[in-house]
Amino acid sequence: MSRKYRIVIAHEECKGCRRCIPACPKNLIAVGGELNKQGYFSVHAEHPEDCIGCGSCYLQCPEPGAITIYQTEE
Amino acid sequence: MEYNNRLLLKGNEALVYGALLAGCDCFFGYPITPASEIAHSAAALFPKLNRVFIQAESEIAAINMVIGAVAEGRRAMTASSGLGISLKQEEVSYLAAYEMPAVIADITRGGPGLGNIGPEQADYFQLVKGGGHGSYKCLVFTPNSVQEMCDMAYDSFRMAEKYRMPAYIMADGVIGQMMESLTLPEPAAYDYDPEWKMGRIVDGKANIITSIYLEHDDLEELNRRLQAKYRLIEETEQRAEEFMTDDAEIVLVAYGISSRVAAGAVAMLREEGIRAGLVRPKMVFPFPKNALRKLLNNGHARALVSVELSAGQMIEDIRLAIDCRLPVHLCNRMGGNIPSCGDICDMVKAIRKEIKQ
Amino acid sequence: MSETVKFGKSSVFFDTFERRPGPIRKNMHYCPGCGHGILHKLIAEAIGHCGIQKDTVLIAPVGCAVFAYYYFNCGSISVAHGRAPAVGTGVSRANPKSFVISYQGDGDLGAIGFNEFIQAANRGEKMTVFFVNNANYGMTGGQMAPTTLPGQKTMTSPYGRNTATDGFPLKVCELANALEAPVYIERVALTTTPRIRDARKAVFKAVENLRDRKGFSLVEVLSPCPVNLKMSAQEINAFIEERMEKYFPLGCFRDRSSETFPAPMPPPPVRDPEKVKELLFPRKLNIGVPKTFRNESKIFNYERRIKIGGFGGQGILSLGIMLANMAKLRNFNVTWMPSYGPEQRGGSASCSIILSHSKIPSPLIDRDCNLLIAMTQTALEKYIHELKPNGVLLYDSSTMKRPDVTPDKKVLGIDALDIATNRVGNPKCANSVILGALSVILIDHYLEGEDKLDFDRAFEEAIIDGFSSKPEVIKQNLYAFYEGKKVALERDKAKDNPA
Numbered sequence: 064m065s066r067k068y069r070i071v072i073a074h075e076e077c078k079g080c081r082r083c084i085p086a087c088p089k090n091l092i093a094v095g096g097e098l099n100k101q102g103y104f105s106v107h108a109e110h111p112e113d114c115i116g117c118g119s120c121y122l123q124c125p126e127p128g129a130i131t132i133y134q135t136e137e
Numbered sequence: 138m139e140y141n142n143r144l145l146l147k148g149n150e151a152l153v154y155g156a157l158l159a160g161c162d163c164f165f166g167y168p169i170t171p172a173s174e175i176a177h178s179a180a181a182l183f184p185k186l187n188r189v190f191i192q193a194e195s196e197i198a199a200i201n202m203v204i205g206a207v208a209e210g211r212r213a214m215t216a217s218s219g220l221g222i223s224l225k226q227e228e229v230s231y232l233a234a235y236e237m238p239a240v241i242a243d244i245t246r247g248g249p250g251l252g253n254i255g256p257e258q259a260d261y262f263q264l265v266k267g268g269g270h271g272s273y274k275c276l277v278f279t280p281n282s283v284q285e286m287c288d289m290a291y292d293s294f295r296m297a298e299k300y301r302m303p304a305y306i307m308a309d310g311v312i313g314q315m316m317e318s319l320t321l322p323e324p325a326a327y328d329y330d331p332e333w334k335m336g337r338i339v340d341g342k343a344n345i346i347t348s349i350y351l352e353h354d355d356l357e358e359l360n361r362r363l364q365a366k367y368r369l370i371e372e373t374e375q376r377a378e379e380f381m382t383d384d385a386e387i388v389l390v391a392y393g394i395s396s397r398v399a400a401g402a403v404a405m406l407r408e409e410g411i412r413a414g415l416v417r418p419k420m421v422f423p424f425p426k427n428a429l430r431k432l433l434n435n436g437h438a439r440a441l442v443s444v445e446l447s448a449g450q451m452i453e454d455i456r457l458a459i460d461c462r463l464p465v466h467l468c469n470r471m472g473g474n475i476p477s478c479g480d481i482c483d484m485v486k487a488i489r490k491e492i493k494q
Numbered sequence: 495m496s497e498t499v500k501f502g503k504s505s506v507f508f509d510t511f512e513r514r515p516g517p518i519r520k521n522m523h524y525c526p527g528c529g530h531g532i533l534h535k536l537i538a539e540a541i542g543h544c545g546i547q548k549d550t551v552l553i554a555p556v557g558c559a560v561f562a563y564y565y566f567n568c569g570s571i572s573v574a575h576g577r578a579p580a581v582g583t584g585v586s587r588a589n590p591k592s593f594v595i596s597y598q599g600d601g602d603l604g605a606i607g608f609n610e611f612i613q614a615a616n617r618g619e620k621m622t623v624f625f626v627n628n629a630n631y632g633m634t635g636g637q638m639a640p641t642t643l644p645g646q647k648t649m650t651s652p653y654g655r656n657t658a659t660d661g662f663p664l665k666v667c668e669l670a671n672a673l674e675a676p677v678y679i680e681r682v683a684l685t686t687t688p689r690i691r692d693a694r695k696a697v698f699k700a701v702e703n704l705r706d707r708k709g710f711s712l713v714e715v716l717s718p719c720p721v722n723l724k725m726s727a728q729e730i731n732a733f734i735e736e737r738m739e740k741y742f743p744l745g746c747f748r749d750r751s752s753e754t755f756p757a758p759m760p761p762p763p764v765r766d767p768e769k770v771k772e773l774l775f776p777r778k779l780n781i782g783v784p785k786t787f788r789n790e791s792k793i794f795n796y797e798r799r800i801k802i803g804g805f806g807g808q809g810i811l812s813l814g815i816m817l818a819n820m821a822k823l824r825n826f827n828v829t830w831m832p833s834y835g836p837e838q839r840g841g842s843a844s845c846s847i848i849l850s851h852s853k854i855p856s857p858l859i860d861r862d863c864n865l866l867i868a869m870t871q872t873a874l875e876k877y878i879h880e881l882k883p884n885g886v887l888l889y890d891s892s893t894m895k896r897p898d899v900t901p902d903k904k905v906l907g908i909d910a911l912d913i914a915t916n917r918v919g920n921p922k923c924a925n926s927v928i929l930g931a932l933s934v935i936l937i938d939h940y941l942e943g944e945d946k947l948d949f950d951r952a953f954e955e956a957i958i959d960g961f962s963s964k965p966e967v968i969k970q971n972l973y974a975f976y977e978g979k980k981v982a983l984e985r986d987k988a989k990d991n992p993a
Binding site: 138163170185191193195197205206208209210227310314317318323324335338341343344345351394477478 | 513515551561563577585586588613760767769770776779815819829830831832857858
């Protein structure tokens with residue numbers, strides 16, 4: 064049985080503080096080019112399926128629901 | 138077991154009895170003369186009924202502990218005197234805004250500053266006019282006997298809960314320190330489960346207690362609601378004792394220990410054929426305006442005398458109540474002194490002489 | 495194949511923050527990169543992990559976290575600045591089943607509310623305090639905090655914190671660690687991921703201690719405030735790790751969690767009216783008189799005013815209480831008023847007793863006294879001018895000479911202290927000896943008809959009623975009372991039949 068992870072960043076909930084960017088051991092997170100409704104350049108995950116599920120970005124994120132990491136058992 | 142409900146107690150002790158009989162669960166206090174017997178008595182009695190007594194680290198902490206206990210849906214009280222009450226004003230304002238009940242006893246002493254421990258009634262402004270920030274009022278009971286210390290402590294919980302606001306029991310050092318015999322009321326049945334209580338979930342949301350309203354309109358609405366409540370209380374809850382006022386030419390107005398001396402003076406004046414009377418507010422918020430306004434049209438009253446142990450605080454409310462339509466004189470002592478019946482009689486006679494001329 | 499959430503929004507948070515005004519209902523109100531959000535998430539996770547959401551009471555401070563209740567779906571109280579631990583004490587004592595979390599910032603805990611914090615810690619209240627230390631006052635716009643570092647510029651230390659005038663940063667964990675009561679004290683930082691993982695462990699432990707009623711836990715959190723400190727996410731982490739941690743070292747200061755047993759649950763308050771009466775109402779004794787009874791001697795047509803003076807320890811106040819009790823048992827209105835306050839500590843004691851069939855105006859006596867009982871020379875000199883013409887003076891002749899007073903006054907001396915010490919064996923009973931002598935004066939000289947007999951009983955009943963909880967004291971005081979009576983009677987007799 065193998066586990067797979069997927070990171071989802073809610074564009075509207077991100078305030079663009081960038082704490083998650085250096086935290087990701089796989090360097091998956093980067094600043095996107097679009098302002099959200101709150102006026103922040105939110106971050107986005109470039110290859111969300113490459114996530115290893117370590118939770119570092121989630122721990123670093125000050126917003127309760129901006130980052131969600133899903134796990135799939137196969 | 139057969140009990141006797143009549144006993145001899147100090148005013149301060151009677152207040153604790155009244156609170157326990159009303160179902161008060163928690164007492165938080167800080168010692169201060171002349172209110173300390175309240176804490177002594179509470180320390181001795183509350184734990185015997187598994188109720189909470191804490192000697193807080195400060196007056197401020199004590200009233201905050203009251204807030205915590207009331208938030209848990211318990212009846213709670215604190216007690217202090219003058220300067221200690223000054224410290225509690227921050228939280229009284231919060232309680233008014235939270236719309237939560239609490240009972241606070243103020244056994245008044247001399248001020249300003251550290252003053253002394255003698256009886257003064259100079260806390261009137263801070264209790265009646267709202268000593269803290271914001272437009273709020275508190276219920277203010279003014280007992281003048283040991284019996285009333287017990288009865289008013291008992292009633293104050295009900296009224297504070299009915300209107301969801303803090304209630305003060307304002308008694309001077311003499312009423313707190315003296316002993317008299319009194320009859321105890323029966324213990325109240327416990328049926329208290331307020332809606333603001335912590336742990337309650339309404340529409341999927343846990344209860345919160347707050348006094349912050351960022352939106353100006355929301356805060357204005359709270360203020361309007363509070364003012365409507367205060368108006369209702371003024372219309373329906375005035376309490377005063379009228380003593381020989383029907384035909385009185387000169388009417389004394391006094392509460393607490395002053396009212397007892399004033400009643401003695403009225404009796405002495407009547408013996409001399411002088412038509413004196415007394416209006417004794419049993420509460421000063423709401424102020425007994427009706428009892429005073431009645432005097433305006435009875436064809437007898439020529440002057441009023443506010444008998445106070447202060448520089449003249451209640452006198453302002455007397456003047457407002459009667460729209461300044463009668464002269465209101467001040468008969469006062471300060472610093473812990475109390476006028477004698479004779480002092481009051483002399484003043485009444487002098488006023489009368491002036492009127493006759 | 496099934497997909498689950500490994501890391502995501504805690505169910506202790508509301509899904510939508512409906513309590514937050516304005517259109518934004520998914521985000522917190524904190525600035526980008528603020529540590530409050532990180533800590534909120536750890537606390538929410540810990541509450542969920544411990545299963546205590548329903549009975550948690552989160553006390554929100556004044557500061558940026560004042561709106562914590564927008565987010566947490568648990569009981570919450572927004573309190574005055576610095577007072578959270580006192581409110582928490584009230585909550586936890588009033589309802590021991592609640593779980594109190596006090597969430598406070600540097601101004602709230604370290605400055606205006608330090609006393610409430612340290613005292614609650616010292617009492618070992620069952621609560622957990624999260625102290626957010628971000629080296630400045632965030633909500634009011636970046637002013638100096640007690641935790642601001644030396645030299646650090648803020649709005650109110652524009653030239654840098656000057657330790658000579660502003661003092662040094664306040665070390666809260668170290669101060670709390672000087673106390674006996676706290677169970678767990680740790681300082682953590684919200685910077686790099688390993689540190690946040692350590693912080694998570696500390697938050698969990700503190701909330702577990704709360705769940706298990708172990709006592710007071712404190713977690714100090716060095717927390718990023720990038721906006722007020724005008725730094726990026728990277729810069730603020732460096733500021734915390736390189737500058738703050740030098741001053742505020744991370745680590746566990748104390749952990750007695752494993753050796754501390756859960757505090758027992760206090761018993762619920764007694765509310766049964768019968769039990770309340772048992773405590774407060776005196777037992778019915780077979781003494782007193784029917785409600786309609788009235789003593790009819792002429793002296794009771796007027797208010798009777800009694801002053802007693804002496805020094806502390808002579809039973810001045812309790813003699814007064816016995817007299818007041820007697821009056822109560824005979825349906826008089828009665829007042830008893832002590833001297834109170836510094837005078838007590840100066841050694842002297844006095845009280846005034848007034849009894850009357852009418853309402854008593856003021857309980858204070860400073861003139862027109864009918865009976866003065868003086869147990870010391872000082873008291874005699876202080877109060878003799880208050881005695882009315884024709885008044886009665888009763889004094890302890892074993893401690894003072896016969897006083898020189900105007901002839902209209904009736905004077906009786908009794909060796910109260912001598913009798914109490916030598917015959918009764920307890921000098922504390924001098925007051926009951928006086929009472930015995932007083933009964934003789936009253937009965938022989940002032941009372942009429944049936945009252946003479948009744949008052950003989952009334953004094954005894956006052957002693958029995960006054961000490962009803964201490965039978966051995968009743969016995970001794972009754973004995974002293976009879977001795978006082980005997981001596982006074984003998985003296986009266988000797989006067990009537992001079993040898």
